[in-house]
Amino acid sequence: MKVDVRTETVIAVPCERVAAYAADPAHAPEWYVNISSVEWQTPPPMGVGSRMAFVARFLGRRLAYTYEISAYEPGRRLVMRTSQGPFPMETTYEWEPYGQTGDHTRMTLRNRGEPIGFAALGARLTAAAMRRAQSRDLARLKALLERQDRTDDSW
Template sequence: MAIDVTVRRVIPLPPERVAWYAMDWRHDTEWTQGIRTAELTRPAAGGGFGVGAEVTRTASFLGRRIDYVLRVAAHEPPGLLDMVSVVAPMPMRVTYTFTDHPRGTLAAIRVRGGPRGLLARLAGPLLSRQVRSSLGKDLRDLELRLGERAGGV
């Protein structure tokens, strides 16, 4: 596996509040780096968003357009959202976790996957740095966005 990156940030709000916003695909473009569009293209078996649902995203990464589909593998609000790519230029798994912390919520995003073989050995370190930077900005923007929403209520 080329990359396995986890980034964490304490957000001074309860996990339910952070997860409610972060787990809603309709907010992906507001706080996730590079996401241009996000659309629920397959609902969960019981309807809506949950295990089995698929979200199609169009993103920009390293100056390239990337279209991919993530299928929800686990959805346990407010603690866990785990998604795996079913259509993507390379395999990936994205896991969001939200746990209690003395100062609010410990939010974490883990991304695993990427190119394999020789390309992984050559591009893996650079790709890992880029993903780490992007995820750090995601969590920063998540906190900023939630702060704006709280201030406007």
């Protein structure tokens, strides 16, 4: 069974700021509840072919995986893929200006993949857990960026 989970939120911060922050792998542990660390495997800056090693906890298990950037349009779209482990995954971020003045951002987070082996048996449970985690992650990102935007205009 394929898993395809898409969530979105509106953040009261301009698109270029949201995209720059969210696309920077160094910030991932700050807004992803389950990600504990990220380490560049290729030299920055971000571009197609860049690789980063992530360590996360999901459904009580430690996961270590490497994402490779497969598409990157700064300020608009980022697509990363991993082919390792029991759950090959593609993660897509999309950002677009939102609102009459364009000073808000609609951010979409999509994770999709097809679990293999034993992981395929729990695909429905995995999809539900991913949906909850993604909603929490986007809420955390929204709160973090809106708070930063109100208190510090230099980030």
